[in-house]
């Protein structure tokens with residue numbers, strides 16, 4: 001089989017104008033997906049991370065560079081993705097729009113191989129039969145503007161519990177101005193006592209039977225700030241604190257040695273090499289197929305298993321990438337849970353036919369070949 005074309009599409013959500021709460025930045029700015037076509041008529045789908053850079057830069061990487069490399073190649077060489085590129089003298093890692101595109105290509109190649117042999121990707125990755133057919137999901141929301149009432153966090157956590165979730169994650173108050181990328185460059189200060197109070201209120205409301213987590217989005221400044229926060233929330237029995245400080249390796253190495261609460265991170269990493277470097281700096285690894293790609297993330301999960309590290313997949317974008325993450329999680333014993341984005345996203349359930357949606361707090365795998373999804377061409381508008 002030979003690859004004949006790679007096409008990429010930008011999709012936009014069309015949010016209701018009056019929507020009062022923050023959304024993931026790709027809901028307003030647009031997301032991207034790709035198709036790999038083959039000479040046997042099989043089409044594979046992939047979703048590059050919209051956080052890999054400007055969507056037009058990701059599309060340009062595909063159109064100007066990657067398409068020329070992959071056309072004519074055999075999709076069954078999927079596991080050689082990195083090696084192929086390095087042999088061609090093109091560094092696979094270090095350019096984030098390119099990496100986002102490669103991650104999408106990696107998903108689509110696995111999809112094609114699965115479809116070609118008639119096997120779901122999770123059973124292809126792990127052929128021992130020791131796969132999971134249901135995967136624990138955590139509700140990932142708790143995203144409100146700084147001026148909104150803090151009771152909203154409590155109401156949402158209770159709703160998640162009523163929906164059957166056994167774990168819920170929240171974020172600090174979102175500033176009205178500043179995009180995701182600006183917030184990353186210049187993190188707005190977090191009101192630490194206010195944040196601790198919200199977590200205390202939520203714990204009181206949901207009781208002890210629910211796991212709680214907080215994603216600080218690198219918004220605290222120093223290791224001491226993060227330790228101060230961790231000590232203040234120690235008694236609330238949080239499952240983890242995600243990315244409390246900027247992504248500086250030596251700081252995280254210090255932090256996990258002293259923090260009473262486990263520290264999670266890795267959503268922005270693009271390769272197994274980065275995760276290996278960060279193993280001494282994180283308690284819980286959070287790879288995501290939309291930046292790491294399926295092949296690299298598969299190696300990260302194997303490494304986590306060997307090193308005894310917990311792995312909870314980051315999974316914040318749309319239905320194609322969600323499917324890729326779930327197939328990976330289903331194939332691995334080291335992945336204990338997958339994120340389920342519960343914030344408002346009209347793209348969810350519109351991009352693919354029969355998307356993976358958690359029921360009673362669990363994602364359920366199906367036996368369809370490949371990633372088990374098809375694009376809903378009647379319902380999406382691309383450009």
Ligand SMILES: [Mg+2]
Pocket residue numbers: 215217242243267
């Ligand atoms: Mg995060």
